[in-house]
Amino acid sequence: MRAFATTAALISLLLPIATPAFAAEPVKPLKIGVLNDMSGIYADMAGPGSVIAAQMAVEDFGGTVLGRPIEIVTGDHQNKPDVGSAIVNRWIDEDGVDVIADIPTSSVLLAVQEIGRRKNKLVLASTGGSSDFTGKFCAVTGIHWTYDTYALAVGTGAPLAKDGPWFFITADYAFGHALERDTADAVTKAGGKVVGSVKHPQGTTDFSSYLLKAQSSGAKLVAFASSGADEVNAIKQATEFGLPQSGIKLAGLYLHITDIHAIGLETAQGLILTQGFYWDLNDETRVWSKRFYARHKAMPTMGQAGTYSAILHYLNAVKAAATTDTEKVVAQMKATPVNDFFAKNGHIRADGRMVHDLYVLQVKAPGESKYPWDYLKLIRTIPGDAAFRPLAEGGCPLVKS
Template sequence: MRALLALAAVFGLASTAALAEPAPLKIGVLNDQSGIYADMAGPGSVIAAQMAVEDFGGSVLGRPIAIVAGDHQNKPDVGAALVNRWIDEDGVEVIADIPTSSVLLAVQEIGRRKNKLVLASTGGSSDFTGKACAPTGIHWTYDTYALAAGTGKSLAKDGPWFFITADYAFGAALERDTAKAVEESGGKIVGAVKHPQGTTDFSSYLLQAQGSGAKLIAFANSGADQVNAIKQANEFGIPQSGVKLAGLYLHITDIHAIGLDVAQGLILTQGFYWDLNEETRAWSKRFYARHKAMPTMGQAGTYSAILHYLKAVKAAGTTDTDKVVAQMKATPVDDFFSHGGRIREDGRMVHDLYLLQVKAPSEQKYPWDYLKLIRVIPGDEAFRPLKDGGCPLATAGH
C-alpha cells in the first residue's frame, strides 16, 4: 500500500511539473523613469519593448516573454546594482535601452563579464563600440559620432563654435566627436564650458558663450538640460542677436516641450522620425495610442532591437548569448526602423540616419508635425568606420 501511495505521489509531482508554465524569457529595460531623460526613454521605452514582444507573438521556444523595467536614476552604481540583481537573482537575459552613457558603459562591463546581451538604444557614447566594445554589446539607434557626422558637419562653417556640455561621459563624447567633425570640415572652436547633469539655471554658461565671440552655441547635453538651455538662450535674446543655436541631441519630445516658436530652424540628426513614411506613421500611431506622445528615436530603436533579438532566438533555437549574437549579426534588420540594417563586428548597427530641421509654426499641418527632412545620411557615412574605432573585435581589412 505504501509503495502504491509513493508511486502515486511521484506521478502527481510529474504531472504538476508537466503542467507548470515554463520559465519566462526576461528582457530588462533599464532607463531613467522619472528624471531628466524620462521623456526620451522612460515609460515609453517600456511600452515599445512590450509592443515588440506582442508583435512577435508573446513567446519563443515554448517560453513566454516578459519585460522587466528598472530606473537607474542616471547613476552608474544604481544601474550596475540593479543589472547584477536582474542577472544573478531574476534570470534576466538581455538589458535594453540604457540612456546616460556612464550607466551604459558600466552595464557594458557587466554584460561582458557575465556573457549577457546589452542592446543600447538611447545611451550614445561612441566608445560603446570603440575602446569599450564587447562581444555582448550592440549599439542600435545612433551614437555621438553619428550626431557629429550629421549636425556637426552640416553646420561646421556657421561658427565659430562654443560648446555648453553636460559633465559626464555622454557630453564629453558628444563634444569630442562634434569638435573633431567641425574642425575636419573647416570650422573653428573658440571655447567650451561644462555643466552638471540636471542644471536648471544656464545663465552663467550662456554669458560665457556670448563673451567668447562665438557665432554658434552648441549644446552637448540632452533631455531637460537641453530643453532648459535652449529656452533660456531665447529668453536672453541670443538667437535674435544673430548667434545660432545647435541642439546636438534633440528628440521629438524636446521639440514638443520647447515649442515650435522657440525651436524653429534648429537642425538635428535622428536615427528615426515618426512621420518619415507610411510604415513609421503606422507604428507610431499605435505607440501614441498607448503613450500619448509620439516615439523618440530611442524608443523606436528599443522596439527594433528587441524584435531583432527575438527573431534571432527563434532562428538559432536557443537563448545562448554567443549563438544569438552570431545570428543577429548574420541577419539584416528588417522592420519599420531599418530595412537592410546590419550589425558589424564591433556591435554597431549600421543604418541610415536623417538630417532634419524644425519647422516654423506656420508650416505645421497637424499635431507632432515638427520636422522636415533635409537629407538621408547613408549608414556608411553616418557611422564611424570600423577600423577607426579602436575596438579589438574589429578584424583587419575593414
C-alpha cells in the first residue's frame, strides 16, 4: 500500500509537467491602412471622413473575414511622398497591413503604387487622381476606383472647350500636371484653344499674381487644375478680383461637395463639375450619405464614398476567394461586378481602372437650394466606357496589344 501511495504521489506531481495547458494563439487581424491627408489641404475631401467611410464598410461587412477580425489603421502622409512611403513600408514590414486605401495626392499615390508592386500588396486608390496610375505606372496590385484626371477632362473640359480661349492655373505636382495635360488635350480635340498656364505650389494662399497672368492672357475661361483648399482659395480670390464680372468664366476641374460648402453658393453658383458620386442622386445614395453625415457632420465627397465601396468590394472578394493572397483577391475583384450605392454594373479592367458612370453637375444658385447640402443639379450622366480613357490608349504594360 505504501509503495502504491508513493507511486501515485509521484504521478500526481509529474502530471502537470507532462500535460501543460497552452493558451490559444491570438488570431491575426486583417489590416486595412487608410492613408491620406488628415489635417492639411485635402482633409475635408478625404481625411477623417475617409476613415469613417472605411469603418462603415468594415461594420457593414460584419467585422470579420475568414475568421479574422478586420482592423482599420490610419496614417497622415502630409502630402509628401517620402512621408507616405515611410508609413507604408512600416505598415507592410512591421505591422502586417494587407491593403492600402484612399491616398489623395498623386505624387504620394504613385510612390505607394511602386511599393505595392514590389511587396505584392494591394493599393486601392479612391481619392488620388492621376490617370498615370492605370497608365504607364499601372500594376497588378493597383486598382483605381472613383475618378481620374482623364475622366474629369472628359466631363468638364470637352463640353466647355469652345467657351475659351483657356488659361490654366495649375498645382505644381503630379496630379495638377496630369489634370492640365488631360484637360488641355480634351479641349484641343474638341476644337478649343489653350493660350497659357501657370504653376503654383501646393498650399498657396495668395493667388493674385497667377490671376493677373490669367487676366492678361486674353483667356475667356480660367481653369483651376488643383484641388482641396488650393482650389477653394483660388476660386474665391478670382471672384474677388472680378474675373466673372469681367466676362471670364471659371472652371473648377476638381471640386468636391465640401469645396462648394466652403466657397458658398453665392460665389460658386454656375460652376460645372464632374463627379463619380453625389450624395443626393437617388434614394440609395441619400440613405448611405445620411448615415455618414450622422457620424461626420458633412455630406460625403466622391472619394469618401469611393473608399467605402472599394473596401467593401475587397472584403467580399477575400470572402469569395477564401484567401488574402493579393493576386487571387485581385483576380476575384476583377471577375466580380461592382453593384452598390456607389456604382451599378461597374467593372475593373486589366489596367486596374474601375469603370462606372460619372456625373456632370452644376452648382445651384442660392435660391435653387431647398435644404442643407442641396448644392448641385445633374446635367448629364456619362457612361463609364465613355468617361474613362480607352484601355488601349493608356500605355499600361499589363494590357496586351
